[in-house]
Amino acid sequence: MAVARILFPMPLPEPFDYAVPEDLDVEEGSYVAAPLGKHQRLGIVVEMLGDEAAEGRTLKAVSEVYPTPPMTKAMRDFLAFAARYTVSHPGHLLSMALRARAGLLPSATETVFTATGETPPRMTEARAKVLDVMAAADDPMTAAQIAEAAGVSSGVVRGLAEAGALRATDVPTDPPFPPVNPDLPGATLTAEQAEAATELCAAVREDIFHTFLIDGVTGSGKTEVYFEAIAETLRGDPEAQVLVLLPEIALTQAILSRFTARFGAAPAPWHSGLSDKERRRTWRETAHGRARIVIGARSALFLPFRKLKLIIVDEEHDGSFKQEDGVTYHARDMSVMRGKLEEAVVVLASATPALETVVNAEMGRYTRLKLSARPGAARLPDVELVDLRADPPAKGMWLSSRLVHEMRATLAAGEQTLLFLNRRGYAPLVICKACGERLKTPGTENWLTEHRYTNRLVCHVTGYSILKPQMCPHCGAADSLMGVGPGVERVAEEVRVLMPHARIEIFSSDTAQGGDATRGIVERMENGEIDVLIGTQIVAKGHNFPNLTLVGVVDADSGMKGGDLRAGERTYQLLSQVAGRAGRAERPGRALVQTYAPDNPAMLALADGDRDGFLQIERDVRAELGLPPFGRLAAVILSAPSAEMVDQAARDVAALAPNGQGIELFGPAPAPITVLRGRHRRRFLVKSPRNVDLSAYMSAWLGKIKLPAAVRMSVDIDPYSFL
Ligand SMILES: Nc1ncnc2c1ncn2[C@@H]1O[C@H](COP(=O)(O)OP(=O)(O)OP(=O)(O)O)[C@@H](O)[C@H]1O
Ligand SMILES: [Zn+2]
Structure with missing residues (x-):
């Protein structure tokens, strides 16, 4: 009897061997069910072994093969590679490839009806209603849909099918996607x-x-x-x-x-x-x-x-x-x-x-x-830096006189403005005027953001949210809580005062929940029913608004904080993307970028359209420091319910770090988000030269570690966020 080596989509260290009954058609890549513990489990055959592999062993048998084409070798190799690279269990990667298990079985079917054109021998009022509905219908319908549309019972529908006036057909509930056609004409390319x-x-x-x-x-x-x-x-x-x-x-x-x-x-x-x-x-x-x-x-x-x-x-x-x-x-x-x-x-x-x-x-x-160019008449927008040190907004306001002037001119010309601010809600911080307390998510250092739209205080890190309290939770003073700093809702309030006749909308994940709301805003913008759109990063990508000619960046500096190695690069990318929304059709576009740091290389490059110059500076810095892509990074985050426990675990983990060629270990240090959902967090950063197999190093290190059950550890190869 042949033997199948089966990997299950669970965090198990390795695959298991099973006997393959003669009547099952199993090959490498087959999706199968096999007994594991008390249950039948879905798994993948990662390897087929010959009959000799069964000799002298009592193996459980594969129970079933799913009617899905076997997973290809390329896919299996990809999952194995990804597991090794990310220092994860292969079964964990497999589970990511099996995110819709119902898809392993053929689609269920349902019965739908179409009219045959024949008149039933016996006509009733109910039957006539059904035939009217069917005459108006474009597509076949189920008995339940027809009954509902005609206001009759579904027995009437079945009766009509028996009488020959309707034809019943079984169709899959999940039909295949309609075929695509590669031969339709595309744009005439430049x-x-x-x-x-x-x-x-x-x-x-x-x-x-x-x-x-x-x-x-x-x-x-x-x-x-x-x-x-x-x-x-x-x-x-x-x-x-x-x-x-x-x-x-x-x-x-x-x-x-x-x-x-x-x-x-x-x-x-x-x-x-x-x-x-x-x-x-x-x-x-x-x-x-x-x-x-x-x-x-x-x-x-x-x-x-x-x-x-x-x-x-x-x-x-x-x-x-x-x-x-x-x-x-x-x-x-x-x-x-x-x-x-x-x-x-x-x-x-x-x-x-x-x-x-x-x-x-x-x-x-x-x-x-x-x-290098936009096709036709479209030009890249001119980018101008507005030095907020020289042209500061009035107290409690966020828009410079320069930007406001341009917004008014744009409105007068019948064109649209996009104001970009990557902060949802009304104010990113709430403080008490009486005692100075900054409101945070309990047990953490995360500030709460004020949302006027919903009258709530929300933590954008943990999702914690409360109704805005009447009194300060710290000192009990009434009406003392005050939002500090701008969010999109607050900027909208400012624009409403400055331009009372403009049609203003906010576009953020709070106002555009779900496809319909998003489509609504996009359509109104496309149709010119919005004069000023105030949006978070969800406006930055993919939209073509032909009449949008002015982009204003409210706070270009906000992404530069936080000491992340890619902060400058990300700011540059995001702001060019946003600026790129302007002037995509005939009318030329401009972007005004408000900043307190107009000398920052990212800002200067943005204004000069000198992306390559900017990248050159970034590259020199990273090469000098041996940071990606000139070196490799990995992060380890440990978390535990108490600071003592996580510190002890961090010491144990550090003690087991193997010596490696050119490997540098930083930490343990408190992670930037030190407490998350009641867990205390510590972080290591590991840096290696480019030619070192850092995944192998990490897996050798972490493989040696045994942690108490309450301590969790996660590894991040090539970390992007340093939280
Ligand atoms: N050769 C062409 N002829 C006519 N229209 C074109 C041509 N090339 C691009 N366009 C139009 O120009 C607009 C921008 O093109 P497209 O969205 O493909 O650019 P992109 O580089 O992918 O944009 P993004 O900046 O969003 O990444 C689109 O409306 C597109 O249909
Ligand atoms: Zn207070």
């Missing part, structure tokens, strides 16, 4: 765009692993260019599949509509807002190779494609590609590894590529394709 598209298409035809960077200014047509690569992939091989990764907040209706317009059908979606039904449908259709284009947020990288030939990572610099919880991975970097294992073409696209990516391009690992 010379520069065509050149880039030609290179991508040539690599697609060669069917090899190759990574490209589309380095194109905002609005230069990066999307149009990678559309050509998608079309070429679909055209060249009827089984080839394409994955497009976008930051979750850029997965807007607008981008989905562009795909639909270009390929004749909507792509298969994958993001956190899907229902279970949508999720299992995308998973199933991807696993069977029928979903040809999948568009998703970072976790879509773990879908089990049959034949993945092209991966696009749009906005590749975006911080949201880094997963921070559980298995911490960077979807951009992992995409390149997956592309290598799948022998696929990988396309990274950005107007502000990450330093890591630029360095990879310069070392020749990626091919850089440049798009």
